[in-house]
Amino acid sequence: xxxxxxxxxxxxxxxxxxxxxxxxxxxxxxxxxxxxxxxxxxxxxxxxxxxxxxxxxxxxxxxxxxxxxxxxxxxxxxxxxxxxxxxxxxxxxxxxxxxxxxxxxxxxxxxxxxxxxxxxxxxxxxxxxxxxxxxxxxxxxxxxxxxxxxxxxxxxxxxxxxxxxxxxxxxxxxxxxxxxxxxxxxxxxxxxxxxxxxxxxxxxxxxxxxxxxxxxxxxxxxxxxxxxxxxxxxxxxxxxxxxxxxxxxxxxxxxxxxxxxxxxxxxxxxxxxxxxxxxxxxxxxxxxxxxxxxxxxxxxxxxxxxxxxxxxxxxxxxxxxxxxxxxxxxxxxxxxxxxxxxxxxxxxxxxxxxxxxxxxxxxxxxxxxxx
Numbered sequence: 001x002x003x004x005x006x007x008x009x010x011x012x013x014x015x016x017x018x019x020x021x022x023x024x025x026x027x028x029x030x031x032x033x034x035x036x037x038x039x040x041x042x043x044x045x046x047x048x049x050x051x052x053x054x055x056x057x058x059x060x061x062x063x064x065x066x067x068x069x070x071x072x073x074x075x076x077x078x079x080x081x082x083x084x085x086x087x088x089x090x091x092x093x094x095x096x097x098x099x100x101x102x103x104x105x106x107x108x109x110x111x112x113x114x115x116x117x118x119x120x121x122x123x124x125x126x127x128x129x130x131x132x133x134x135x136x137x138x139x140x141x142x143x144x145x146x147x148x149x150x151x152x153x154x155x156x157x158x159x160x161x162x163x164x165x166x167x168x169x170x171x172x173x174x175x176x177x178x179x180x181x182x183x184x185x186x187x188x189x190x191x192x193x194x195x196x197x198x199x200x201x202x203x204x205x206x207x208x209x210x211x212x213x214x215x216x217x218x219x220x221x222x223x224x225x226x227x228x229x230x231x232x233x234x235x236x237x238x239x240x241x242x243x244x245x246x247x248x249x250x251x252x253x254x255x256x257x258x259x260x261x262x263x264x265x266x267x268x269x270x271x272x273x274x275x276x277x278x279x280x281x282x283x284x285x286x287x288x289x290x291x292x293x294x295x296x297x298x299x300x301x302x303x304x305x306x307x308x309x310x311x312x313x314x315x316x317x318x319x320x321x322x323x324x325x326x327x328x329x330x331x332x333x334x335x336x337x338x339x340x341x342x343x344x345x346x347x348x349x350x351x352x353x354x355x356x357x358x359x360x361x362x363x364x365x366x367x368x369x370x371x
Contacts, residue, residue, distance in 0.1 A: 011089075011264070012080070012099060012102035012105075012106065013080075013083075013084045013089050013090065013091040013092070015110065016080070016084050016105050018127065020081075023084060024085065026105070027082060030074060030081065034074050037074065038073060072097065073100060075097060076099075076101025077101035077102075078101065079097060079101055080098045080099075080102040081101070081105065083098065103303075107315055111300050111315060111316060111317040112124070112125055112287075112317070113273060113288055113298045113317045114296060114297040114298070114299070115297075116294070116295045116296060118207065118210065119143065121135070121138065121139065121142070121297045128299055130266070131330075134333065138268065140250075141270065141326075142270055143204060143250075144165050144166045144204070144249040144251065145164070145271065145295065145326060146163070146164060146202035147160055147162075147202065148160060148161045148162050148164055148174055148200055148202055149161070149202070149215060150199070150200050151198065151199050151200075152183070152195070153182050153198055154181070154198070155182070158182060161178045161179075162174060162175060162321060162322070163178075163270075163271035163272050163323060163325045165325075165326045166248060166249055166251045167234070167251050167252060167254060167367045167368055168251050168368050170236055170239060171222060171236060172235045172236075172237040173233070173324070173338060173367075174233055174235075174324035175231045175323045175324045176225060176230075176232060177323065177340070179224065179235075180224075182200075183195055183198040183200040184233070186224075189226060190223075190226060192221050192223075192224045193221070194221065199217065199218075200235075201217050201242070202215060204249055206293070206295055207295045210294075214242055214246050215241060215242055216238045216242070216246075217237070217238045218237055218238075220235065222236055223361035225361065230310065230351040230356060231340040232351055234361065251367075252326060252328075252335050253333070253335065253369075254335045254353050254369045255332065255334040255335065255353070255354050255370070256357055256371050257354055258352065258354050258355070260331075260332075261329065261352075261354075262305070263304055264302065265302045265330075265331075266299065266300075266301055266329075266330040266331070267314055267328060268297055268299045268327075268328050268330055269298040269300070269314070269318060269322065269326065269327055269328070269348075270295065270297055270298070271295070271296065271298065271318065271322035271324070272294065272295055272296070272322065273293075273296055273298070273317075273318060273319035273320070273321050274292050274320045274321030275319070276319050276321075284319065288319070298317050298325075299316060299330070300314050300348075303315050303347055306352075307352075307355075310352045310355035311352060312336065312337050312349075312352045313347045313348065314339075314347075314348050315347065318339060318348050323339065323340060323341075326338065326339075327350045334370065335353060336350075337351055337353060338350055338351040338353055354369070
């Protein structure tokens, strides 16, 4: 996928100055001990949306390519840090390598995946204190995001698949690739069915330290976009949990317009990041405190909008398991995107949902779009 956001400059230098207190120390580490920044055990460049498949060890060619990419990122970080130290927050990172390096510095230091416990997110770090202003609305939204669990997956390694959220009364949204070949299969153009013997449900808790809670069954396929359409799937979901004790959470509001959605706008993702052996284990453990598979609040900003392909790019810290996460505009608290993939230290991509407002499949599902 083309990194479309690279075509536009961002105020990266200002962010680096704000987040990195000692650029000299960072430069020294990059020059003398770069494994502290991007460890040598990096196995893959992709922070993809889906859970990582089992696979053999990478080939020699793959290792060589990944090592070359690692060196490119490190060189970009060195160049960006040196320029920003010389020129300050007004420094212009004018080429792709410098911008890549600046983005990597920000991503490694300033995009915290915040813990959620008992429906409340932990106190955010100082640079994200604006989240406190919106705490009641954010915590209301947290209730409507759930983890997609599966029983009878043809691949027995999987017991859960990704994330999704309630988008209208009795309708749940996730990615096509979360469902495909795990509990759904395609029979032909616009024809899908549940895989016999497999079933999926959604748990809206699965938070750190939370006790076992009730699941809500996915009961019917509303519609799944065929490729190359958006990576989006809609399901009917039970109005009560299996034990009958809980009601389905309220649907989230989706924005019907991209008018105020622009580069640099603050957003947040809610999802269930899973440990991904394709990426640096030590960086993942550092960023996520070695706690995975539970609900997280993941703030960040919009990197770019690709109107042609109806994709928005963001820089929230996601991992495999975040597939199907909502991307929410902080100011309006409306969902603007459906996260589906990313590339390590570079970008994350989401379906621009407002672009599909008038698609027949979406219209028929009655999604909760608001002006």
